Amino acid sequence: MMRDAADHKALLEAPRQTFRSLARRRFLRHRLALVGAVIVAAIVLMAVFAPWLAPHDPNHVNIMLAREGPSSGHFLGSDLVGRDVLSRLIYGSRVSLSVGLLAVGVYMAIGLILGCVAGYFGGWVDMMVSRMVDAVLSFPTLMLILVIVGLLGPSLFNIILVLGFLGWPEVARIVRGQTLAVREELYVLSSEAAGAPSSRILLKDILPNIMSPVIVNATFGVARAILIEAGLSFLGMGVQPPTASWGNMLNDAQSLSILETMPWMWVPPGLMIFIATISINFVGDGLRDALDPKLN
Amino acid sequence: MSDPVEDKKPVLSLRGLTTVFKTDLGAVKAVDSLDLDLPTGATLGIVGESGCGKSTVGLSIMKLIPEPPGRIASGEIIFEGEDLTKLSNRQMRSIRGKKISIIFQEPMTSLNPVLRIGETLSEVIRTHQRVSRKLAWEKSIDALDKVRIPSPHIRINDYPHEMSGGMRQRVMIALAICCEPSLIIADEPTTALDVTIQAQILSLLRGIKQALGTSIILITHNLGVIAENTEKVAVMYAGRLVEYADTAALFDSPLHPYTQGLVLTVPRLGARKEKQSRLNVIPGLVPNLLNLGPGCHFADRCTCVMDRCRRLKPDVHICDEKHLVRCWRYA
Amino acid sequence: MHTFIIRRFLISIPVILLITMIMYLIVNLAPGDPIDMLVGQQALTPSEIEQIRISLGLNEPIHQRYLKWLGQLARGNLGFSYLDHQPVLDRIAERLVPTFSLMFFVILVSYITAVPIGVISAIRQYTWIDYLATALAFSGISFPNFFSGLVGIYFFSLVLKWLPTGGLETIGQGFSMVDRLYHLLLPGLVLAFREMGVLVRYTRSSMLDVIRQDYVRTARAGGLSEWKVILHHALRNALLPLITMLGLSIPRLFAGVVIIEQIFQWPGMGRLAIEAILSRDYPVLMGLTLCTAVLVLMGNLLADILYGVADPRIRLSGKR
Numbered sequence: 001m002m003r004d005a006a007d008h009k010a011l012l013e014a015p016r017q018t019f020r021s022l023a024r025r026r027f028l029r030h031r032l033a034l035v036g037a038v039i040v041a042a043i044v045l046m047a048v049f050a051p052w053l054a055p056h057d058p059n060h061v062n063i064m065l066a067r068e069g070p071s072s073g074h075f076l077g078s079d080l081v082g083r084d085v086l087s088r089l090i091y092g093s094r095v096s097l098s099v100g101l102l103a104v105g106v107y108m109a110i111g112l113i114l115g116c117v118a119g120y121f122g123g124w125v126d127m128m129v130s131r132m133v134d135a136v137l138s139f140p141t142l143m144l145i146l147v148i149v150g151l152l153g154p155s156l157f158n159i160i161l162v163l164g165f166l167g168w169p170e171v172a173r174i175v176r177g178q179t180l181a182v183r184e185e186l187y188v189l190s191s192e193a194a195g196a197p198s199s200r201i202l203l204k205d206i207l208p209n210i211m212s213p214v215i216v217n218a219t220f221g222v223a224r225a226i227l228i229e230a231g232l233s234f235l236g237m238g239v240q241p242p243t244a245s246w247g248n249m250l251n252d253a254q255s256l257s258i259l260e261t262m263p264w265m266w267v268p269p270g271l272m273i274f275i276a277t278i279s280i281n282f283v284g285d286g287l288r289d290a291l292d293p294k295l296n
Numbered sequence: 297m298s299d300p301v302e303d304k305k306p307v308l309s310l311r312g313l314t315t316v317f318k319t320d321l322g323a324v325k326a327v328d329s330l331d332l333d334l335p336t337g338a339t340l341g342i343v344g345e346s347g348c349g350k351s352t353v354g355l356s357i358m359k360l361i362p363e364p365p366g367r368i369a370s371g372e373i374i375f376e377g378e379d380l381t382k383l384s385n386r387q388m389r390s391i392r393g394k395k396i397s398i399i400f401q402e403p404m405t406s407l408n409p410v411l412r413i414g415e416t417l418s419e420v421i422r423t424h425q426r427v428s429r430k431l432a433w434e435k436s437i438d439a440l441d442k443v444r445i446p447s448p449h450i451r452i453n454d455y456p457h458e459m460s461g462g463m464r465q466r467v468m469i470a471l472a473i474c475c476e477p478s479l480i481i482a483d484e485p486t487t488a489l490d491v492t493i494q495a496q497i498l499s500l501l502r503g504i505k506q507a508l509g510t511s512i513i514l515i516t517h518n519l520g521v522i523a524e525n526t527e528k529v530a531v532m533y534a535g536r537l538v539e540y541a542d543t544a545a546l547f548d549s550p551l552h553p554y555t556q557g558l559v560l561t562v563p564r565l566g567a568r569k570e571k572q573s574r575l576n577v578i579p580g581l582v583p584n585l586l587n588l589g590p591g592c593h594f595a596d597r598c599t600c601v602m603d604r605c606r607r608l609k610p611d612v613h614i615c616d617e618k619h620l621v622r623c624w625r626y627a
Numbered sequence: 628m629h630t631f632i633i634r635r636f637l638i639s640i641p642v643i644l645l646i647t648m649i650m651y652l653i654v655n656l657a658p659g660d661p662i663d664m665l666v667g668q669q670a671l672t673p674s675e676i677e678q679i680r681i682s683l684g685l686n687e688p689i690h691q692r693y694l695k696w697l698g699q700l701a702r703g704n705l706g707f708s709y710l711d712h713q714p715v716l717d718r719i720a721e722r723l724v725p726t727f728s729l730m731f732f733v734i735l736v737s738y739i740t741a742v743p744i745g746v747i748s749a750i751r752q753y754t755w756i757d758y759l760a761t762a763l764a765f766s767g768i769s770f771p772n773f774f775s776g777l778v779g780i781y782f783f784s785l786v787l788k789w790l791p792t793g794g795l796e797t798i799g800q801g802f803s804m805v806d807r808l809y810h811l812l813l814p815g816l817v818l819a820f821r822e823m824g825v826l827v828r829y830t831r832s833s834m835l836d837v838i839r840q841d842y843v844r845t846a847r848a849g850g851l852s853e854w855k856v857i858l859h860h861a862l863r864n865a866l867l868p869l870i871t872m873l874g875l876s877i878p879r880l881f882a883g884v885v886i887i888e889q890i891f892q893w894p895g896m897g898r899l900a901i902e903a904i905l906s907r908d909y910p911v912l913m914g915l916t917l918c919t920a921v922l923v924l925m926g927n928l929l930a931d932i933l934y935g936v937a938d939p940r941i942r943l944s945g946k947r
Contacts, residue, residue, distance in 0.1 A: 022320060138642050138927075140919035142882040143900065147653060147912065150904035227771050231886055234773050235901065253777050254890065256792060260785045270774035278769035285765075360847060364753075385853075393850035400848075405841040409940055410863050419859070420849040455939045471849060 026290040033286020036279035043276055047093040054087035059242040070264055077264035080252055088244035089268050095245040096276060099160055099229040100222035106164030108218050111171025116202055116210075118172070119179025129176070133169040141166050145228070146237065154237045163225050174217055178210035185209075212291040219284035223277045230273045246273045306333040307479055307511045308357070313371035315349075315356045318364075324585045326352040328535040330371070331612070334479070334528075339505065339512040341526035341543065343519065343558075345582055349535040350515045351401075354481040357513075358398055359388050376478065394424040397472035401484040403464035407456040413440075413467050414452035417474060424475045439470040442507075443500060462493035466500070473504055480504075481513045486521065498525055519562055523547060531555050534583055534593035536609075541619040551621040553598045554578070592624070600625065632932060639924045643917070644697075650916040651693045654909055696913065705917075706910035708903075715914040718899065725795055726888070726895035728807075730880050732815040734873070737822040742869065744823075745830025749838065749865075750857055760827055767824020772883050776817045776890040783813055793891035814891040818883050822876065829872060834865040870937050874930020878923040 027033060046053060056074070062082035070077045076085035118129035148162050182188065188205045196204075232238030233247025241248055246269040253259045253266035315327040327349045334340045342350045355361050356368055359380060373380040375396065380388065400406045408416060417436035421427065427435070433452070440448035443466040456464055465485060472480050482501060486494035502525065505512055514526055522529050522543060529546050531539040531554065539552040550556045557578040580597035589595070591606040598605065604624050613626040687695075699706060705715035748760040784792040790813045791797070796806050837843065838861055846860045847853075885897035892898075896915065903911040935941045 026320065135642070135645065138920070138924060139646055140878060140881065140916070140923045142885060143916055143919050144650075144653075146885070146900060146904055147650065147916075151654065151907075223769065227769075230771050231773060234771075235886065235889060237904075247771075250773065250777065256780075256785070259777060259781055263781070266777060270771065270777065273771045273774060274766075274769055277771070278765055281765055281769050358848060360844060389850045389852060391850070392848055398848045400841060400845065402841055406845045408842040408846070408860050408864070410867075410938065411860075419851065419855075423850050423852075423855075457940045468845070471845070 023290040027286050030286035030289060032282040033289075036282030036286070039275060039279035040283060043093050043279075044097065046090055047097045050090050050094060054084075054090045056084035056087045058083060058087040058091040058244045060084070061242075067262060069262070076268050077262070079249070079265050080258075083242075083244075085249070085264060085268060088249060089246070089272060092244045092246040092249065092269060092272065093276075095156060095233075095239055095243065096226045096229065096273070099156065099163070100225045100280075102160045103163035103167065103225045104218050104221045106160065107167030107221070108171055108214065110164070110168040112175055112207075112214065114168065115172035115175025116179050116206060119176040120183060120198070120202060120206065126176075129172065133172050136166065136169045139166070145232070149232060149237050154232070154240055156239050156243075159229055159232060159238055163228060167221060167225075171214060171217060171221075174213050175210060178213060179206055182206050182209050216284055216288045216291065219280060219287055223280040223284065226273065226277055226280070246270075305336060307336040307376060308332075308334040308513075309372075309374040310353075310357075311372040311374065313353070313356060313373060314369045315352050315361060315366060316369040317366040319586075322586045325369075325535050326366070326585070327356060330532075330537055332530055332537065332540065334511055334513060336478075336511055337505075337509050338528055339514055339526045341522040341529040342513060342515045342532060343517060343522050343529060344532035345517060347582060347585075348532045350517075350532050351483050353532075354398060354483045354513065354515055357481060358392055358396060359383075359385075360392075360398075390424070393420050393471075393477075394475045395477050396479045396481065397475070397477045398481040398483060399465070399468050399472050399485045401487055403461050403468055403488065406468055407464055409456055412453055412455055413459075417452075417467075417471060420471060421474050435474065436470075439474040440467070442473065442504070443467070443470045445470070461489055462496065465489060465493075465497055469497070469500060469504070473508065473510075476508060477510060479511045479513070481515070483515045484517070485514075487516070487518075494521075501525070519558060531558070534585060534588065536593060537620075537622065538594065539619075539621045545616070545619055551615060551619065551626065552594075552623050553600055553625075554594050557597075557599075592622075631935065632928070635928050635931070639928070642924065643920050646920045647697075647913065647917055648693065651696065651913060652689070654912055655689055655692075700917075705914040708911045709906070709908045715910045718911060719896065719914050719918060722894060722896045722899050725893055726884060726897060728811065729815055729818070729884060729887075729893065729895060730877065732811055733818045733822055733880060734876055736815065737819045737826055737876075738869075738873070740819075741823040741826035742830050742866075745827045746834050746857075746862060746865070748827065748831045749834035752835065760831070764824040764827035764831075767820045767822075768828070769824075770820065772817060772821050773886050773890055775820055776814070776887055779813050779817045780890070793893065795894055814887050814893055818880065818887050821883060822880065825879075826869075826872065830865065830869060833868050834861065837861045837865040840864070867934065867938050870933045871930040874926045874928070874933060877926035877929075878919075881919060881922065 060083060062078070064082065065074070065078045066080055066082040068074065068078045068082075074084045074086065076089065079085055079088070114129050114132075118126040144166065145162050149158055152158050183206070185205075188201060191201050191205050229238055229245070230247035230250075233245040234250050236248070236251060238247055239245035249269040250266050258265060310330050310332040313327055313330040313332075314325060317324045317326050330353060332340070332353075342353060344350050352361070352366075357373055357375075357380070359368070361368060368381055371381065375391070380391070383391075407413065414433060414436050417439060418429065418432040421432040421435050422429070425432075425435075437448045437452050440452060445451055445463060445466050451459070451463075456467075459467070469485075480501075485501070486497050489497065498521065501512065501514075504510060514521070516522060526543050529541065529543045530537055531546075531552065533554050539546065539550070539555045541551075546555065547559065550559050557576075560576045561578065563575055578597055583593060583596065589606065591604075591608055592598070592601075592610050595601050595605045602624055608624075610622045610624045611627070612620050612622055614620055615626060696706065703716070705719070707713065708715055708718055711718075744760050748757045751757055780792050783790045791810055793810075793814075795810055796802070797810075842864075843856060843861055846856045851859075881897070884895065885900060887893065888895045888897035889901060896918065899911065900915050902908070903915060
């Protein structure tokens, strides 16, 4: 592969710190990723400060004000039972973010541990983990999600659990591959020669050096989880009203008359899902370029 | 090959060639003001460490430098009287593969894996010659024969992965000679191969030169290869030319401290007689091309550095008529 | 090559069995009694309910029921729906064509449009074409498909009145290909929007990788025109991983299909799945699980086979 002399030389001399600042600089050059990061930060703030930002109680029902368009009291109008759309929109961010972060957190943890262990120790441990990975990946995932959530009962907790338990094989596979590659590196071999315990080697030598693709994958995973939760809630199998979720806010729009005549009820939540997802995807893309393994 | 070649008109002349690459950390001159002549029918070796810019020279001549990060910033490349830097890409296309061709270092990845080698060869032939598919196929078999591939009419149907590294490199050479170019650039053609195969490939190149009268630029970091295969040699360091002479003269009396160091680093059998227990090395590291000082690039590692060396870049000094060196010691 | 296919086939069987086993377990361990759904509003005495339970075999232990199900499966009998007592096989069969025609349409449209866009995006990297294509691709990936469905219906059906709001065909009209296509268009395009996004990104990245390869440089060094270099050398190699994607598109599309069929009242397998889950119709659920498991595995197998055929490095590995 072609590699110009300058990069080669620059890297021969670059200590680890420079890699991080190099990555940071490359990320900052990625305009879309920056915009995405800003928007994500804004959404996070919105979720955290929801009680202070929302003009009304999102669950407060007021039939008198139902189906009203945007007005001075309700910037985005009210829904079928008179709840303020804007407030529900703001609180909905909590649901989406918690699903995204928690589900990904769960499957990252599982995937990292299993993948690392499988890659490092090899042998029958590796075989077992790989078989499990293949088995779960062969599952028609959506069917499983629908069935479990549909049967166990729709709730935020269940969704997080299901996504967490179905998401780990992909991460485990990546982590395993990375661990296998890194295992033969000199710094690992020297730690082993020095007699360090396996746990220490895994934590100090291997883990920090395999995180790049994992971080990228996790970021995209958050976006995917948000979409799945929204879809499930839309179908009525996710977060149930009165709790506001961007997905279940769209549920009402399945009626054609609402779709046509009351756009304030379904356009804002749909747009929010889109904006949140695309921003996270941009950040993920920026991270992927910044942490490009070809320069690692 | 130790007779100094008579000064024939050069088939290729480089004047002040400068190729620059933009990196995340700044602009880098991979080749810096290079002046070089290649007499017709001679083999010129370009030698230097990894990263000294020698491969970039080859790519620059072919104008194959990838445009986003790199570009030929200034200078002239005069080939058979024409300045290549002034030619459009379209005009270059009728030169590449036909008048100048290049053999790359990595035979394992330089051939398209989904095409049969016959298809790869025929395509180049038909690009430059108006011949039928059938005739192109036959010419391809002929080319394979010239590079001494056994049973060429059978092997022409092979895919690259069905061949060994040495065979693939022969195919690359076949690709390079199939349209009978006047200049072949061989960029480290044997570095990725076993030593025994190296010898075969080099002998093949010599044979081709004899038969077709092609001029060759042989780029390598291996002094042994230079000694046995070239008539003239140019030594590069950190993008600049530091010495240029007839091969025999260079080995007999290397002038530049870097060249002297290089020649010394070649381990010799019988070193024990001279009471040497360690290998000779040139102390220090290749400099970061982003952080070059105003003076000679080799100043930090030079055993006989002078004050002037750090302040000014040395000019070219001509010793013994044909032996050029860039060093203040000879001013 | 043949041994490879046969081996994969044989491995698939225990995997499918495993999947159905787990599904059976989950489905039966869930809270909620199917009897409730079956009986509905009818007022029945406990003994009558008990009789129904026995007649359906719901009183037997779970592993026995599973084995019975397997036994019936071997005879080609998937049981009867709890909801309308129709054979499960029939119920699924009548849904196959709508779902498959939808998927086929989506795959056709998305591949034909996305691949050229991805290629152009790659060779004109960092130009406005690239940015536009990337923005569209990201939109496709990030738009929740139910939202695009709703937006699509809003604009094309309600505002512009160009396309119908759903359904397989116009009621009352006999079978007409044009009519079917007319109804297929909106749900198909909505699904294709996302698939195109995925494919454009994938093609672009594959193409970018290939352009950097040494053999592309060799082709240029031979004096070939840029067109030839891109089309003949780069594209041939960049398309290889895309072939694998073809096989993987099927399971991925199924996830989107479920939601889209719901919005567009499309009588396909996806809608059937949701109905079955909400009504605890176990036999239909099991039948659908089997179908989708087979779909996923077939998709993977197809992808591997196609790749093996297309890439001479794999195709000929048995030659020596």
